[in-house]
Amino acid sequence: MTDAKFDVLAIGNAIFDVLVQTDDGFLARHEMPKGSMSLIDEARATAIYRDMGPATEMSGGSAANTIVGLASFGARTAYVGKIKDDQIGKMYAHDIRAAGVAFDTVPATAGPATGCCYVLVTPDGERTMNTYLGAAQNLSPADIDPAAIAASRFVYLEGYLWDPKDAKDAFVKAAAIAHEAEREVALTLSDAFCVGRYRDEFLELMRGGTVDVVFANEAELSSLYQTSDFDGALKQLREDATLGIVTRSEKGCVVVSNDGVVSVPAFPISKLVDTTGAGDLFAAGFLFGLVRQAGYEAAGKLGALAAAEVIQHIGARPQVSLKQLAEKNGLPV
Template sequence: MYDVMAIGNALVDHEYVLSDAALEDTDLIKGQMTLADLDEQQKLLAFFELADIAPSKQAGGGSAANSMYVFASLGGKPFYACRVGDDTPGQFYLQDLHEAGVATSKQSIHAGGVTGSCVVAVTEDGERTMQTYLGTSSEITADNVNFDALTQADWLYLEGYLAMSEGIQPAMTQLRQQAGINGAKIAVSFADPAVVQFAKDGLLNMLGNKVEVIFCNSEEAKAFTDKKQTKAAARALLEYCQIAVVTDSANDTIIAQAGSAQSGDNQTDIIIHEVPTPAVSNVIDTNGAGDNYSGAFLYALSQHYSLPECGRLASEISAQVIQQFGPRLSSQDYKDIAKRVLTV
């Protein structure tokens, strides 16, 4: 049995630390993810080499994979569907997940494929800007998804980046339908402002009639709902979900929850939780902060903690992640934070 089945792009992260001036010399948009082909990524890497900017870290990445790494480290049982090549980076990627307790299947390995990679540019303010070469991950289809795993799971977690991949959309529809049949709840992460801007139709397909949880940040929520205020955007998201979790950098996280229908009309009670974000004096790297938040929140939710408790755990973990390089803490760090934050 699994607590959650997730699906996402499998990417090996290559992190670089650089100045704002150096970032401006690239074609990347600060704070966003840009898709690239192999030639474009090689040109970016050549620019870094010419500028004498060396990579600081290589790690397994991908939004949903990061979330499942957190979920497993906290003690949950996740299954992760993806697509990697039968190459060295692909072997590294899957082994890294297995060691953390994240289950995968042989369906994830594509013979002759090239494992995707993500160049993460971290500027002096800790902001992460990404250029992603999806590699064989861009061709993920239903053939790479072990649908049997979903019959054993209580949750289905969908990564927003996949909204940009047309080939996976039929499998998304099939997963949503099977989740409904099996009684699994669905959680969707918007993942990046670029996803909302360029692939809203794909997100709407993920959301279907309605899902249990949406994870996003304030910028994504406002863009998706056309609302100017974070709290109003969180409320508007309840058209698509039962629980909207909207992070807002150093500001409080807004958790909007749909209540029971009021008698005599079609209005719905809405409960708003505002969860404080821990103060961080030295932000080093925001890469993976949202992924960690979603993974920690979903773990606590799967263990039946209250929404404020879920938010507190997720906020504490994200606050710790941004004070180091890389998108993941050690497994023990996750456990120590949970022991400190969660009540028995």
């Protein structure tokens, strides 16, 4: 195995986030299940945007948030995601490159616009997402650069990629190339509703060895094994995944592997503002810990630190240097 050019390369849906603070009444009027991620068409996107209040707009997408977090820790990073050569697409590309991430995916010149996600944040900090995939759904195997994949220590994939057929094929291609180069493949299950759609396929990815590292939260784990018995589901995950990491909000996280079970507490916060990106940034910290070979407990602490930073402000990207924050808290960088 040759030395890696990148510590982590992430592949995901390139989505521009439109965040607005709202109330439960808005969700009810628009028949949105609270805390869910729903795929919407352009007409629905237009209707939601029309009724929304003042918004904060920024580049997003689950895996993109994770890779920006990794860059903030000081990791060498790359991202693959499909945008269109339009105004929002240009803003998206600028944002992710400005964060220190290599982004070379060729933009689409025809077809749907760059994807957008309307994120409704209620006073309890919960976020409800409505995603118009747009150009992101047209990510295809042709967008996967074998050399870049083979040069990355970890390839990180988001479960949302399993929705569009071409993106799914790109996902499988990337995993095969990574393993051929003796690299590791990580998957985030993304969303309990996503797991509900593709439960059997996700289990096969784990059991068949397509993915080595799996990130999930409690709801996703429960959906994956169709049980509310956390300990039972955790036991199943330990059998099915080489390495499994389950986040539990204020309860911290649990890491399961052949070596055993490790629990890591959450990092204390002053005020919960917006949970958007909590799981994404946790994954960034944990993967950074793996890259630095810091051990599972230290990786869990780095993940908890990054998640704590992002949930104390609006938006899914860190507002301070995570590297400096880790140093300040005595964590390995």
